[in-house]
Amino acid sequence: MNLKQLSELLGLSQTTVSRALNGYPEVNEATRERVLQAVKETGYRPNKAAQRLATGKAGSIGLVMPTAPGHQSDVHFGEFLAGLGEEAVRHDFHFVIMPADPDDEVAALRRLAISGNVDALFVAYMRGHDPRLPMLKSLSMPYVVHGRSFGAELDYPYLDIDNEGAFYDATRLLLQLGHTRFALMNGQVHLDFAIRRKNGVISALAERGLVLEEDCISHTLMTDEQGLLAMERFLQLPQRPTAILCSSTVMALGAIRAVNQAGLRLGEDISLIAHDDVLPLLKPESFSVPLTTTRSALRAAGVRIAQRLIGTVKQAGPFPDQELWKTELIVRASTGPAPQQP
Amino acid sequence: MNLKQLSELLGLSQTTVSRALNGYPEVNEATRERVLQAVKETGYRPNKAAQRLATGKAGSIGLVMPTAPGHQSDVHFGEFLAGLGEEAVRHDFHFVIMPADPDDEVAALRRLAISGNVDALFVAYMRGHDPRLPMLKSLSMPYVVHGRSFGAELDYPYLDIDNEGAFYDATRLLLQLGHTRFALMNGQVHLDFAIRRKNGVISALAERGLVLEEDCISHTLMTDEQGLLAMERFLQLPQRPTAILCSSTVMALGAIRAVNQAGLRLGEDISLIAHDDVLPLLKPESFSVPLTTTRSALRAAGVRIAQRLIGTVKQAGPFPDQELWKTELIVRASTGPAPQQP
DNA sequence: TACATAATTGAAAGCGCTTTGGGTGCCATT
DNA sequence: AATGGCACCCAAAGCGCTTTCAATTATGTA
Numbered sequence: 001m002n003l004k005q006l007s008e009l010l011g012l013s014q015t016t017v018s019r020a021l022n023g024y025p026e027v028n029e030a031t032r033e034r035v036l037q038a039v040k041e042t043g044y045r046p047n048k049a050a051q052r053l054a055t056g057k058a059g060s061i062g063l064v065m066p067t068a069p070g071h072q073s074d075v076h077f078g079e080f081l082a083g084l085g086e087e088a089v090r091h092d093f094h095f096v097i098m099p100a101d102p103d104d105e106v107a108a109l110r111r112l113a114i115s116g117n118v119d120a121l122f123v124a125y126m127r128g129h130d131p132r133l134p135m136l137k138s139l140s141m142p143y144v145v146h147g148r149s150f151g152a153e154l155d156y157p158y159l160d161i162d163n164e165g166a167f168y169d170a171t172r173l174l175l176q177l178g179h180t181r182f183a184l185m186n187g188q189v190h191l192d193f194a195i196r197r198k199n200g201v202i203s204a205l206a207e208r209g210l211v212l213e214e215d216c217i218s219h220t221l222m223t224d225e226q227g228l229l230a231m232e233r234f235l236q237l238p239q240r241p242t243a244i245l246c247s248s249t250v251m252a253l254g255a256i257r258a259v260n261q262a263g264l265r266l267g268e269d270i271s272l273i274a275h276d277d278v279l280p281l282l283k284p285e286s287f288s289v290p291l292t293t294t295r296s297a298l299r300a301a302g303v304r305i306a307q308r309l310i311g312t313v314k315q316a317g318p319f320p321d322q323e324l325w326k327t328e329l330i331v332r333a334s335t336g337p338a339p340q341q342p
Numbered sequence: 343m344n345l346k347q348l349s350e351l352l353g354l355s356q357t358t359v360s361r362a363l364n365g366y367p368e369v370n371e372a373t374r375e376r377v378l379q380a381v382k383e384t385g386y387r388p389n390k391a392a393q394r395l396a397t398g399k400a401g402s403i404g405l406v407m408p409t410a411p412g413h414q415s416d417v418h419f420g421e422f423l424a425g426l427g428e429e430a431v432r433h434d435f436h437f438v439i440m441p442a443d444p445d446d447e448v449a450a451l452r453r454l455a456i457s458g459n460v461d462a463l464f465v466a467y468m469r470g471h472d473p474r475l476p477m478l479k480s481l482s483m484p485y486v487v488h489g490r491s492f493g494a495e496l497d498y499p500y501l502d503i504d505n506e507g508a509f510y511d512a513t514r515l516l517l518q519l520g521h522t523r524f525a526l527m528n529g530q531v532h533l534d535f536a537i538r539r540k541n542g543v544i545s546a547l548a549e550r551g552l553v554l555e556e557d558c559i560s561h562t563l564m565t566d567e568q569g570l571l572a573m574e575r576f577l578q579l580p581q582r583p584t585a586i587l588c589s590s591t592v593m594a595l596g597a598i599r600a601v602n603q604a605g606l607r608l609g610e611d612i613s614l615i616a617h618d619d620v621l622p623l624l625k626p627e628s629f630s631v632p633l634t635t636t637r638s639a640l641r642a643a644g645v646r647i648a649q650r651l652i653g654t655v656k657q658a659g660p661f662p663d664q665e666l667w668k669t670e671l672i673v674r675a676s677t678g679p680a681p682q683q684p
Numbered sequence: 685t686a687c688a689t690a691a692t693t694g695a696a697a698g699c700g701c702t703t704t705g706g707g708t709g710c711c712a713t714t
Numbered sequence: 715a716a717t718g719g720c721a722c723c724c725a726a727a728g729c730g731c732t733t734t735c736a737a738t739t740a741t742g743t744a
Binding site for chain 4: 688690703710
Binding site: 012013014015016019026027028031050052053054055056116 | 721722723724725726728729730731
């Protein structure tokens with residue numbers, strides 16, 4: 001069933017039926033009713049491809065999903081997507097996900113943009129001096145970046161959390177508790193948030209004249225396993241750190257196991273603060289020793305970004321171009337006063 | 343830049359350029375080279391919407407993502423998607439993800455199909471007597487189901503793992519180790535895999551004349567937190583179970599914490615076998631007590647389903663319509679002989 | 685040399701929708 | 715009676731591609 005058939009069925013022109021369906025005012029209410037009724041009966045749905053070709057609008061936002069045989073999927077990706085989806089479903093938008101080799105992301109993004117399949121783009125996992133940024137700017141298509149790109153000028157639309165502030169505050173708390181030996185379990189070294197978090201730690205330490213030694217920093221994928229390994233390494237250092245900053249609750253999971261296996265007590269021998277993206281599968285408050293965290297819901301960010309993206313496409317009012325969300329520092333039992341020097 | 347402009351630029355007709363681009367044989371190799379060269383220089387990309395309108399093919403597979411403000415995202419979803427993507431990227435396919443309220447899935451699926459946006463559909467999280475099945479059958483569009491629908495006739499294309507066999511084998515192992523008091527931590531009660539896994543346990547027990555008591559079964563979301571709660575409940579039963587079957591390594595995480603908190607030793611006081619979807623963030627072999635698991639890589643299933651779907655759309659050879667994958671039972675340290683009766 | 689055949693290329697007709705630029709009545713105003 | 719304004723509706727022109735059918739040129743055969 002297409003428009004033509006439907007209009008013949010009704011004895012109307014395609015024009016009128018189209019207008020009736022799209023809520024144009026110049027059509028008689030009675031006719032509109034008739035059309036709507038016929039749609040219900042026939043189950044007619046406009047062909048999206050045709051609609052898109054005619055209007056140029058697709059009703060969809062595009063994103064590229066890095067993927068390759070060895071490439072690890074990411075819990076955070078799913079949770080963020082859920083947030084995007086939650087908002088998208090309210091506006092009858094959908095996503096076009098283009099899987100791409102991580103090395104090919106810039107090209108994939110361009111293909112996606114030029115394909116005419118999407119109205120707007122979304123990118124995440126920003127890196128320092130991210131090469132996608134100049135490309136996006138040249139594109140004349142709305143986009144929003146999740147995160148920022150360290151080192152690049154801040155003239156693009158983004159939503160980010162205050163990673164530096166979060167880890168600065170967390171470090172300060174540990175300093176106030178008397179800790180002097182710190183370690184940082186961070187995400188991969190090129191990622192923007194990892195850079196900023198590290199800077200937060202460093203500048204808080206600097207205020208007390210302390211430095212973060214290179215062997216007290218790990219940059220890894222944020223998995224349980226890497227958390228375990230990184231913590232084991234830290235615990236074997238001659239000057240064992242007593243205060244750990246950790247970029248993810250998933251990674252903290254492994255880290256805590258390492259602490260337990262070493263016969264140490266979390267919150268007493270070792271204090272740990274992790275960043276919590278509020279993943280539904282992992283609640284820091286119900287860890288056996290509840291976790292002190294810096295918190296910001298990834299999902300909420302997804303909702304907000306979808307709002308801005310869809311709003312821009314629909315030209316529904318102006319949106320702030322740049323948002324920086326504060327995180328909450330929530331103190332639980334995994335942090336405590338520094339142990340007496342052994 | 344569109345086809346018309348490109349063809350004018352080259353002094354050729356749209357027809358020829360189109361044919362050159364799409365690999366038709368009746369175009370001179372020299373001209374084809376010229377066209378390809380021009381494409382490189384101008385960065386021309388065909389408009390997908392137009393292509394789709396003309397051919398009816400979209401180069402995309404559709405799936406609906408259940409989502410709502412309260413709805414939990416799922417690690418497994420991301421991992422599976424990674425598998426789909428890994429294959430899709432090889433064929434220049436993409437996904438159209440339609441977010442939908444979980445109550446509205448059937449309708450969302452139909453909308454997606456009729457929209458003309460996709461060539462094939464994929465559905466997962468199957469339930470017993472799943473209402474999406476009759477709908478899909480009526481649709482005359484290729485689809486593959488991940489999982490099966492308990493109670494419905496097996497006349498649809500699916501890929502599933504042998505959930506019943508997996509849990510049957512796991513239960514038998516525990517029986518052989520002398521266990522007699524069992525508990526099952528399962529997924530939500532309406533889900534197909536949960537039904538089959540339960541049946542596997544029940545039938546293995548039945549062979550020894552044992553039954554699975556109602557208070558030894560939990561049906562919950564498969565999160566860390568729910569795992570903790572469920573295990574706590576089991577441990578307080580008057581006849582405490584010594585053998586636990588668990589539907590997910592994520593859930594096992596919480597369960598193990600509950601065991602530790604109760605001062606019990608995993609693999610001695612309590613034996614536990616979990617199903618392992620091979621999530622990169624959680625490796626059962628590196629748990630503090632390595633986990634005995636039934637294993638089947640979710641990601642591999644994603645790859646395979648994408649193969650079948652894309653293959654069908656491209657009419658590339660016949661694919662088996664129904665596949666049932668065996669799982670591996672991998673014995674590690676979380677299982678041991680039943681403790682002496684207290 | 686004449687004619688069939690193959691190799692290339694083009695013109696034009698769609699694909700299903702939106703939207704521009706008219707109509708056609710009908711009523712109130714002069 | 716003539717005019718203008720409204721309310722409704724329609725024909726047809728695109729949107730950018732593919733594909734059918736026809737035309738043109740090159741190649742081979744008798």
